[in-house]
Amino acid sequence: MEKYKSLKDHVYDYIAEQILEGNLEPEDKINEAAICEELNISRTPVREALIQLASEGVLHNRARKGFVVRALSEREVKELYVVIGLLDGYAAKSACGQLTEKDLANMSFYVESMDVAIKAANFEMYHMQQTAFHNVYTQKCGNDTLIEQLEKMKSKLLKKSYVDDPEGKTREILLQTNREHRALLELFKRQAGDELFDYLMKVHWNPENAAYDVSK
Template sequence: MNTFDRYQGIVRKTLHHEIVVDALRELILEGELEPRSRINEVALCERFGISRTPLREAIKLLAAEGLLELMPNRGARVVALSPTEISDILQVIGALEGAAGELSCARITDAELAAIETTNEAMVAAWQAGDYPGYFSRNREIHEAIMAAAGNAILQATYRSLSGRVQRARFSAQKTEQQWARAIDDHNLMILLLRRRDGAALAQLMRDHIKSKWPVISAAYSESKPTKPAGQKQKQLSEE
């Protein structure tokens, strides 16, 4: 089920703004709106079934998150990061995931661990079946679940903000066979260290895991090209 199928039929006005923000964010994070691509407000309003007011509010919020760039009198476009910015963000994300790994080993519940194990099994199965969107989705869920298990709201909020800026490349870039094998091995080892509650070892693994992503993410961003703005699909978000 895709983003807009999930959001169809929701009519509560109190949720409307959040739904528009989530929908636009997902277009960016899943790569439909690529770095440097312009935001076509008319097309997106038609696609979502909304007026420009909630869309522009969503654009302002995502600009504050660092996902969009506001251009005076020219609308907005998806942010394109430089190699230096990507490297800086990954360094911080590595530190955050390392801290989360250590904290989660001390705080994770049996239920949370079981859920992560199940997600990891689903991720591996998706990879074996060649279902790469399914693999990347489960991969992201594992990292976010470990972060959540750390039980630190500030850590989680900071991570969410920074991770979103490189998420498209991080969770969808192509890998070599060696990189695939390492990714699978790393995640299996994460599960093992969580079971052992070995915080120091998991912290180091999480940092090293992020560091290994740099060549993949750098290549993905250097190859990104602007695409035509999204907005042609017919599924809508109800504004009523």
């Protein structure tokens, strides 16, 4: 059963999405009036969502300036990678044996689509496909609290826009990340729960390889 979302939850998701898509960057001020107008809602749920995001460390509430997007230090990013790796690994292990042939086919489609998007430098499409890839198994883990906490942790990683540099470094980094997605898919096909947990924690979300974006 889909969890009921309050107006505050919808505002929370909207702001988190704006951050993840790079429409809101570190130190940007949140325009409460614009959000009210965009979502056609009153100020109360907007304030409630902003206060929650601030309590979770996504935003700062600054005197005389209001709510701004919080920049993360390198240490904080690495710490988030550790926690996300644990949660994502547990979600994958829990979903093992629950995925259908259609789920696996969808994940395979997303992996191939990501390769196409990266080679075409369509990084927005890449981000959409990688999110869909991970959602297939997280939604099958059977733990709504885990899913919610995982989404909150990921929302703290501020995605910056990918630049298609002349040397092709961005594309190579993302292609390597997608090779990891392909390895994850093979582990799911083998229902190798323990290996999935280790791979997500030690490789895919390795804090030593942490990038200041959400490319995973």
